[in-house]
Amino acid sequence: QVQVMESGGALVQAGESVRLSCTTSGLTFSHTAMAWFRQAPGMEREGLQCISWNGGIDHYSHHDQGRFTISRDNAKNTAYLQMNNLAPGDSAMYYCAAGSSYFCPAPSAFTIWGRGTQVTVSS
Numbered sequence: 110q111v112q113v114m115e116s117g118g119a120l121v122q123a124g125e126s127v128r129l130s131c132t133t134s135g136l137t138f139s140h141t142a143m144a145w146f147r148q149a150p151g152m153e154r155e156g157l158q159c160i161s162w163n164g165g166i167d168h169y170s171h172h173d174q175g176r177f178t179i180s181r182d183n184a185k186n187t188a189y190l191q192m193n194n195l196a197p198g199d200s201a202m203y204y205c206a207a208g209s210s211y212f213c214p215a216p217s218a219f220t221i222w223g224r225g226t227q228v229t230v231s232s
Contacts, residue, residue, distance in 0.1 A: 118226030
């Protein structure tokens with residue numbers, strides 16, 4: 110059974126940083142593209158960034174204005190999202206998703222999702 114699990118969500122103040130982690134089981138992590146999405150209340154889920162098996166990065170959105178960085182450690186079966194200089198508008202549930210191949214697909218193609226981790230940014 111394939112599982113994706115996010116962690117690292119927090120309540121922080123504007124300007125602070127958070128690093129989210131995403132671990133998987135039941136799939137060959139080093140062969141799988143991984144992505145981060147977010148969804149704020151009343152909003153559609155928004156793709157942020159995707160990282161291919163070998164570290165190539167696709168930006169699904171430019172709303173983060175260079176403040177977010179996706180990375181991965183294949184030895185630890187873990188993907189990360191480093192978020193800096195957070196603002197209240199970044200408050201959302203953040204989701205990790207696993208692709209079905211080595212390379213990043215279109216955001217709508219992801220079918221394996223975690224349950225999300227909440228990030229709340231106070232002003």
